[in-house]
Amino acid sequence: MKITHPASVRYGSLVVPLAAQRQVDAALAYLARDPVERRLIERVERSPVRHRIEIVHHHDDAYRPWSHAIRWDPHSAMRTTGGGRQSPALGLAHELDHAAAHARDLVRLQSRGDPAYDDAEERRVITGTERHAARTLHESERRDHRGACYRVADPTQV
Numbered sequence: 001m002k003i004t005h006p007a008s009v010r011y012g013s014l015v016v017p018l019a020a021q022r023q024v025d026a027a028l029a030y031l032a033r034d035p036v037e038r039r040l041i042e043r044v045e046r047s048p049v050r051h052r053i054e055i056v057h058h059h060d061d062a063y064r065p066w067s068h069a070i071r072w073d074p075h076s077a078m079r080t081t082g083g084g085r086q087s088p089a090l091g092l093a094h095e096l097d098h099a100a101a102h103a104r105d106l107v108r109l110q111s112r113g114d115p116a117y118d119d120a121e122e123r124r125v126i127t128g129t130e131r132h133a134a135r136t137l138h139e140s141e142r143r144d145h146r147g148a149c150y151r152v153a154d155p156t157q158v
Ligand SMILES: [Zn+2]
Pocket: 094, 098, 122, 125
């Protein structure tokens, strides 16, 4: 079976599906209001590794280190344990941070369990860039690696 990739555009080394460019642009512009996120986006765009954003539809955001795929649902917002809300854009930011990590560090931190955040890599991302962006963008902070997903029309909506 021949596998074809849909038409895409490239932001440096970040490959974005053309069909989702508007949503990715909206999310990145929103996130870039936070200086920490702005630096993170630049790191991914300038990375020696080519990452690809893949659009998913079932609240199944993830980073796949073996294929360098950032899987993102632009309609998936999240209700946090404390009843707060996070936008789909913040979900993209979370996966971008996993993507920006060196593969060696990612594996090492993921293998280290953490009672509140499942593993040390989730703790690093959630208490680091995610929390910083949440404060800047007036979204909710997480104190764990949980959340209940719900649908929104636009990536910057909560
Ligand atoms: Zn994560």
